[in-house]
Amino acid sequence: KKNWAELEKLPNVIPLLPSQGLLACDRIGDGRMASPQLIQLAIESTSILSKRNYSLQQDLKGLKLLITAGPTIEDIDSARYITNRSSGMMGVLLG
Numbered sequence: 001k002k003n004w005a006e007l008e009k010l011p012n013v014i015p016l017l018p019s020q021g022l023l024a025c026d027r028i029g030d031g032r033m034a035s036p037q038l039i040q041l042a043i044e045s046t047s048i049l050s051k052r053n054y055s056l057q058q059d060l061k062g063l064k065l066l067i068t069a070g071p072t073i074e075d076i077d078s079a080r081y082i083t084n085r086s087s088g089m090m091g092v093l094l095g
Helices: 002-009 036-052 089-094
Strands: 019-022 028-032 073-075 081-083
Touching: none
Parallel strands: none
Antiparallel strands: 019 028, 073 081
C-alpha cells in the first residue's frame, strides 16, 4: 500500500484501480481487471503525454528490469498457503 501511494503521486502514472463486478470466485466485489477500453485509453494518454514531454520518454532509459515469472504463493499460516497455477509464460514472453 505504501509503494502504491508513492506511485500515485508521480505525474506520469495513471493508476487503473480494480473494477467492481463478478469475480472468478463467483462473488461480487472489487478485484476485476480494468476494462480493455480503459487500459487502451490510459496507454494512448501516456503516449500523448510522452510526445509532449520528452522527459517522460526517458523514464526507463538506462534501467535494468527484473521480470519474475511463475505462480504467486501467499502464506496463510506456517502450514497453509494460497497459490495460483500460473505457468509464467507471460513473464517469459516479456523478457
